Amino acid sequence: MPATSRHLSLVVALLAMSSIAPVQAAETAQAGEALPPVTAPAQPPAEPEKLPTRAEKLDTLFAALKRERDVEKARGIADQIRAEWQDSGSATVNLLMQWAAKAVADNKQPSALDLYDQVIALAPDYVEGWNQRATLHYQMSNYRKSMSDINRVLALEPRHFGALAGMAAILEASGKDELALRAWEQFLAVYPAERKAQEQLGELEEKLAGNRT
Structure with a gap:
């Protein structure tokens, strides 16, 4: 083969090799980018702080x-x-208690007594319902009924x-x-x-x- 032909063949071979290398590098880079990143294991979520119950308070x-x-x-x-x-923990009972207190303030004892009766019927374990009715009975000089309600209060609290x-x-x-x-x-x-x-x-x-x- 003439020298010129051999030189041309060598140049072509070198160019071919140089074009292959970038393609391979790009393919390797792309393959590398496709791999998911290595991350530390996720920490378990912190438990929410436990709030004290009413009894604990x-x-x-x-x-x-x-x-x-x-x-x-x-x-x-x-x-x-x-x-x-x-x-009381009940919106209805709380509202009845507010109405009863207003009736007491307005000197409407029978209405207040009826409202406290409703409170106790709805929430028999609600201490303040019994206590406020006991107070009203005392104000009305119904001492026996007041003492009965007081005993119920003290049984609960x-x-x-x-x-x-x-x-x-x-x-x-x-x-x-x-x-x-x-x-x-x-x-x-x-x-x-x-x-x-x-x-x-x-x-x-x-x-x-x-x-x-």
Whole structure:
């Protein structure tokens, strides 16, 4: 083969080889791009924070109330407890309670009593329904009915300091000072910073001590 022909063949071969390499590289790159990226395993989702139940909230508040000796701070805790008691968890019952409170404020006791009866029928385990009806019976001088409702309150919530105060007042008005004294003692075991309860207990202790001499 002449030298010129051999040189031309070599150039053609080199060009052919140089054109193959980029194609192969591109194909390799494309193949590489098609592979899914390597990622770390997904972390399991964090569990949602568990919120305390109403019973747990009340237990915490009552424990704080029992420890607290500052009058204002204790009153704030007591108000939180009352707020927990007030919410029945039912929009209907809450609305009936609002209507009943309005009727009491307007001096419409029979209407209020009917509304509290409806509350208790709808939610027999709702402590504040019984407590508010007990309070209304007391205001109407229906002491026997009030005491019956108070007993129901304390069966559902033995720490109900409002019901214990009502019980003590009815017992004292009935001349049952020893029993009234015990009711105030139970009250102060739950709510020791309440000044009025302390005063009532002290007065009864003095009265009973004077009667024994």
